[in-house]
Amino acid sequence: MPVEERATLLTQVAGLSDEDAQDLELMLEMIPSIEVDIKCETEGEEGIQEGDVVTMYAWVSLHRRNGLTAALPHAPSFPFHKEENLLLLLADAASNEVWLSQKVSFTDETTAVTAASKAIQETQEALGCKLQGNRNCS
Template sequence: MQAVPLSARKATGGSTEGNAPFFQLPHFNDAVMKKIARKKVKSLQEFRDMKIEDRAELLSQIGGFSAAEIQDVESVLDMMPSVTVDVTCGTEGEEGIQEGDIVTVQAWVTLKRANGLTRALPHAPYFPFHKEENWWFLLADQNSNNVWLSQKVSFMDEASAVTAASKAIEETMEGLGKNAKETNKSVREAIEKVKSGSRLVMGKFQAPAEGNYNLTCYLLCDSWLGCDRKIAVKVKVVKRTRAGTRGGVADEGPVLEDGADEEEEIEEEEYDEDYESEYSEDEEDDKQKNKKDNRANGKAPASSSGSDSDSEEE
């Protein structure tokens, strides 16, 4: 887009962004804007919503544009995007959202252009290189000034968008316990949406305390002025009645403290050593007792094998 001075973004009666969005169009300047303002065209959206014939008449008779200049303006208007968004928030596998639930946000962002293209480089004659068009999806609470979810959205790479949407939908359907037929059907529908100019945005956040939350979904473009969109999203969180955290990590059993296994092994080794020591002492006592009994009965103690061989030789 053309370099737009900050002073041009001063709010006017019909637009919060002032005349800045008009300066994205070729051949527009302050003099042209003063002439157009007399016809009560207050915003770029009003200008875009006009019929082509009415717009051409306005530019030629009021703005003093030539036929070629009017065509330049129409070419850029055809490239400017218009977006819509459909947002849903919910706990997977449950009807409502309870405190502490892991809430899944699913949004389909759809982009349309007058020229029928999904991918297009914005008109930026003063930019040093080709400028790619990107969008930012924000789910925010204006009252607390908190952003609950943010994600970058790009319409430049369709193949990557198809892969990402297919994987996300497949994982969601499997998590809901759907069979292969239902999963494949949902994946095919997602692929068709992507190819028709939509992008899937998915994210998660943990549900806050019980209450009604009036959130705002923003779609912010980094390449065009006057093309941003925002819609209201209401989220109702009720008091927790389910056990555990739905959608989170399952609770595991008690975890042994560090070194507990080693202490048990050491205790077992000490027990084995004590047992062997006691057993050896008992065995020695039995031998001594047997010797005493043999002497008392007049019997000689048994000799080793070496002693037996020496006696035979003698």
């Protein structure tokens, strides 16, 4: 929705003042848009078949309309420095099973990538035997 149309809607329909509508627009610019690209492949083979060991590569990109890569959360009741964190979930929607949950921070990209990679590897090792028989996720 264009900014002008949203401002009109917020002031006329929602009854916000112009100042409140501008504050809301600034807040909306802080909300990230996240893109996830996933690639699954088997080493030395073109296709994936049942029983194959599958390697999954995931790239997570975070974009904000205001161009910032990180933002500090508004947490007035929390007296210490707090970084923005996201929860990365790897799940099977059909069976309602969560295979991996990992807190990720984009403030330090190298640490975030390392932590997510390590968590995925540990989870795959722990669940590999259980899931290998009926899913290609190990």
